[in-house]
Amino acid sequence: MNWKINNVANILNNIIHAVIAFNFFIILLLTIILVILRYIFNTTLLGGNEIMEYLFIYTTALGAALAIAKKEHIKITYVIDKFPFMIRKIIDVICYLLIAFINAVMIYYSFEWIGSVGNHTSPVLHIPNWIIEIIVPISCSLAVLYCLYWSVLTIIKKKEDRNSKGIT
Secondary structure, three states: OHHHHHHHHHHHHHHHHHHHHHHHHHHHHHHHHHHHHHHOOOOOOOOHHHHHHHHHHHHHHHHHHHHHHOOOOOOOOOOHHHOOHHHHHHHHHHHHHHHHHHHHHHHHHHHHHHHHHOOOEOOOOOOEOHHHHOHHHHHHHHHHHHHHHHHHHHHHOOHHHOOOOOOO
């Protein structure tokens, strides 16, 4: 069962990596095109800056979820590393559950936010703002899933595995 969960998590990680890489590629491409158009041809691509801004928002939101997936979120474990294995395990699970809770609250409030301002349109492209704002509940949902994933793995982790990626 554990390997199935790991396979699903790895597939999801690869998909998110691909989306982030594609977004960065488009941002790079648009930056080069906009600079060439501006400084050589004295013109611009209508909506280019707005597209780059939206891609950056998507990339950042997905990157935050991926940081949790790869256990690269911000944490300082100097003191926690001094505790016995079982106490570290409990603290790790509590931390993941707190991160999941915060993201769940953000999911809840993001739908209210999207409902109130999502029908407004973007200034240049005139697309509904909900298309951009929907990434908040998506990325927070991914963060909750990853937190639950790591909580379960931390709970079933054995003491001899403590030097592995599982428990920090």
